[in-house]
Amino acid sequence: MTELEGLREQLRNFSAARDWDQFHSPKNLAMALSVEAGELLEVFQWLTEEQSRSLEPKAQAAVSDEIADVLLYLIRLGDQLGIDPVAAAHRKIVENAQKYPADKARGNSKKYTEL
């Protein structure tokens, strides 16, 4: 069992023990994930980019917590819809390599549609 499959199993048991499957529709899980993404954003909103590269301990701990929350909802959402996040990520990296050829994208943050 891979590490994400391990987390997926723990989340299944966690939800089953609390009878939470009724709340865990993909729609609701996508909302919950977005809420956590917002909390992650909150840590950074008034920091400069430079400050964001070396966080104070309290902010670092908050980011770690929010990264965990996003990952857990991501795994749970994938599980409800039969989507393997890691396989999807591997496919996406292949696509991105085609959309953003190194020689055209070098040092450039433009979207592939504008390269």
Next chain:
Amino acid sequence: MTELEGLREQLRNFSAARDWDQFHSPKNLAMALSVEAGELLEVFQWLTEEQSRSLEPKAQAAVSDEIADVLLYLIRLGDQLGIDPVAAAHRKIVENAQKYPADKARGNSKKYTEL
């Protein structure tokens, strides 16, 4: 090497080959993650919860793509800050088990502060 570490390495190489580290401050990566979370949300915004449980093929593919994008930015953000997402998730599950004891949280979607 675990599966997330494998993705982390690929993302490091991808970014280095394009000289993108200059754009990948934690602040910017948190924004990018939030943008992708919004695109994930878009798939579900007008669906009922019931409809969200069995998506049409086009929506299913879109969700898979957005799950991939969120995971990739999550790994990249963790890498920039020295945070291991899987370890953080394991810690969070332990915390959640304390915040939401099964007998108090059963069938209840309230926040732990209101249980």
Next chain:
Amino acid sequence: MTELEGLREQLRNFSAARDWDQFHSPKNLAMALSVEAGELLEVFQWLTEEQSRSLEPKAQAAVSDEIADVLLYLIRLGDQLGIDPVAAAHRKIVENAQKYPADKARGNSKKYTEL
């Protein structure tokens, strides 16, 4: 002075009195607005659509607070970039009427690109 212009002036004074203009770059304000949109979302994440139509007093008050926060950042962001939100909204309604003709869009939640 219209009602939004009145709020805009108050926000200018509020920020000037606290020397906050340095933090209020459009980038940061867009982040802050997104954080507040996430807090708004949080109120609804585990509610059914039906429940969301008649909120308990505490949730109703929370939604009112978050609507205020989103509006304030929206006005402030518009002010920093010289964008009048109400004029932009009027233009958008005209565009939407063209994208979504009543006879084609009736009872249909599809995006205009798929109508």
Next chain:
Amino acid sequence: MTELEGLREQLRNFSAARDWDQFHSPKNLAMALSVEAGELLEVFQWLTEEQSRSLEPKAQAAVSDEIADVLLYLIRLGDQLGIDPVAAAHRKIVENAQKYPADKARGNSKKYTEL
């Protein structure tokens, strides 16, 4: 009729003509608002704060469009729940003035709980 009330009336008519009230539950409108906030964020994600203060024409137009979308969903959401966004914003400014006294908050971006 104030300017926001004018927009509110137009949105009511727009939705009624398309039989869209069935989709416009507060839950769904909060999601739609968050999706638009994410699209707003997208414009800024790879820009420096400095760049965000003077946008290129295409980005400026995109921001104007997204500000409009956020405002329209905000008004619509308020209408469905009987919340007046401008009145809520005025209340919030009063609260914020108490939470962030000018002398303590000057030049400081900390949250009021940490001032």
